[in-house]
Amino acid sequence: MKKLCLLSLVFIAFSFFKPAYAEIINGYDEEIIQAHKNITNLESLREETLNKADQHFINKDISALNLLVKKLSRNQRKTAYLINQLKVIDPKLYYQINTIRDLEGNETDVYIKVVDDLKWNFLGATNVAQSDCNPHIYHSAYGDTTVSVMLTFPSKAIALKVLVHELGHVKYQVPNLASYMVFYRKAYFGKNYNSRIYGHLEYDPSHHSVKETLKTFRQKQTVIKQYAKQQKKSENTLVNYR
Numbered sequence: 001m002k003k004l005c006l007l008s009l010v011f012i013a014f015s016f017f018k019p020a021y022a023e024i025i026n027g028y029d030e031e032i033i034q035a036h037k038n039i040t041n042l043e044s045l046r047e048e049t050l051n052k053a054d055q056h057f058i059n060k061d062i063s064a065l066n067l068l069v070k071k072l073s074r075n076q077r078k079t080a081y082l083i084n085q086l087k088v089i090d091p092k093l094y095y096q097i098n099t100i101r102d103l104e105g106n107e108t109d110v111y112i113k114v115v116d117d118l119k120w121n122f123l124g125a126t127n128v129a130q131s132d133c134n135p136h137i138y139h140s141a142y143g144d145t146t147v148s149v150m151l152t153f154p155s156k157a158i159a160l161k162v163l164v165h166e167l168g169h170v171k172y173q174v175p176n177l178a179s180y181m182v183f184y185r186k187a188y189f190g191k192n193y194n195s196r197i198y199g200h201l202e203y204d205p206s207h208h209s210v211k212e213t214l215k216t217f218r219q220k221q222t223v224i225k226q227y228a229k230q231q232k233k234s235e236n237t238l239v240n241y242r
């Protein structure tokens, strides 16, 4: 019984964690910290438990949690890699998303997670929802004033492109949520569109934001690549000269 309570507490903690300032957040960070805490709690419980059968069940739970941590850590590392690449290649976009606010000035956190797969074989998805309390406040599974971005990782290059695509949506949707939702309902609801069309009709402002964001990102990526190429060339010249 005590064991069940402990596990429930962990999942409650997963759902309600939210930092006090706006930022881009690796969606796995707190989840993994909580899982480690839970393992520690179960280990203490095992120490106190004399009954062999109970110890056996606790050991099983610890093993399951260790496996979970291993799985989460793999995707945590991929997520961290993408966030870091974004920071290096397009620091302006990183800063914009890291400090994004809604129309009323509420700081909004953007949770990013690389996942194994997504519904309908999507490569990425950004949730779009309003708070029950205020139509300007973004809402996701992490609570009010949060956005959830999920993406798969077919390769480093594709995943990075998908992340920038999704952040193009975030950049428009957070500060324009109330008016965008009016547009969104009118444009998509009851139309029987293919799910891939959502957010991407030609006259959808969020779609335009995605196009703009990707264009700027590509330009910055090209400059960095050219610079790296030149650096390599001059290094080679120096070697040849010597």
Ligand SMILES: [Zn+2]
Pocket (backbone or CB within 6 Å): 165, 166, 169, 199, 200, 210
């Ligand atoms: Zn999209």
